[in-house]
Amino acid sequence: MSEAAERLAEVQAHIAGAAQRAQRKPGDIRLIAVSKTHEADMIRPLIAAGQRHFGENRVQEAVAKWPGLRSETSDIVLHLIGQLQSNKAEEAVLLFDAIHSVDRSSLVQALAKACAKTGKRPQLFIQVNIGDEEQKGGCRVADLPALLAEAKDAGLAIDGLMAIPPADVEPAPYFALLDELAERQGLKLRSMGMSGDYETAVMLGATHVRVGTALFGTRS
Template sequence: MSDAADRLTEVRAKIADAATRAQRRADDICLIAVSKTHDAAAIRPLIAAGQRHFGENRVQEAAAKWPELRAETPDIVLHLIGQLQSNKAEEAVALFDSIHSVDRSSLVQALAKASEKAGKQPQLFVQVNIGDEDQKGGCAVADLPALLTEAKNAGLTIDGLMAIPPADIEPAPFFALLDELAERNSLPERSMGMSGDYETAVMLGATHARVGTALFGVRG
């Protein structure tokens, strides 16, 4: 418990410091604890320390562990941060409060159909392939306006953009580009920054930081 609480306190302090340097309010940044591959026993200490927003990569994994944890702590907010198959859209809409990986036309249509059927829509982010990497999900920067228009026409509300910069390259220019794209498209939310670079992301406009290792510790 104390280790989890200490790590959470440290990350929150670093977010607050970065926000202050950027003349922002720390309360405006949502810290998402990336709990993918961690079991309930590893997650509970962070919940006990006050963390409420958690991120998962896969619908199936989240469905296996979160119903029990949410029954214990009903105010948990669950974010899907990994790629989503269109045929899992209905399950994702039922399980998650926020989906950060909308990236193609077929998924927009599947989410619109699932949201209408469920009578509710999660908070949605369009994932942008900010570094134009073949192996990464996300829509191309050039395709973003068309995808946003399609989502709007399908009855979906897109709240923001999400990106994962290329590894081993200075992330700041990519964060700055995502911030600019969100601004250009009048989107208030920016999901960017992970354990190694969340402070930079906060200074460049992140509203949601997805932090795993810095909160859960390095695996032995």
């Protein structure tokens, strides 16, 4: 096995173990390999090992490398997990299969226009600022019902919620809260958990985990 294949197998095994402990099916959890800042040559070994879902933070970075990679492997699924500027909405809708960072009214309106213009309908997650942190994107917990209602009125289907817990604290209560919010709103998907805490996230209801370092190694 290549080093990339070994890392992928290890993460998949941890996901499966956490799912089984939570009496869930491992196949119900989607692993997103966070490929932001990594060049195509770093990504190809993971593709060769069978990984198909990848996450990027910035539209422009993704535009620079993914059309070429997709010409080599046609069944790649691309997720935008970083903040999205409203003026990049159309570009994002054309490139990404899922957008995890819908977090404000202006972006809802921009995405609705982009979807109507392009005919593309990426899977959409509302990002919730689960720790009420000023420096982080995401809508406030209290504003979630109104943003969901606005998205529905604009013709957008919201499939789930996404969150990034505060750093350096126990993430479990935040994952549990996102799971509860999604349940309350009748949403099936929860995008939560990263390299350091994805097993906890799986045990608390994550359907999508966003893993970078555990798959690509520590950044230089």
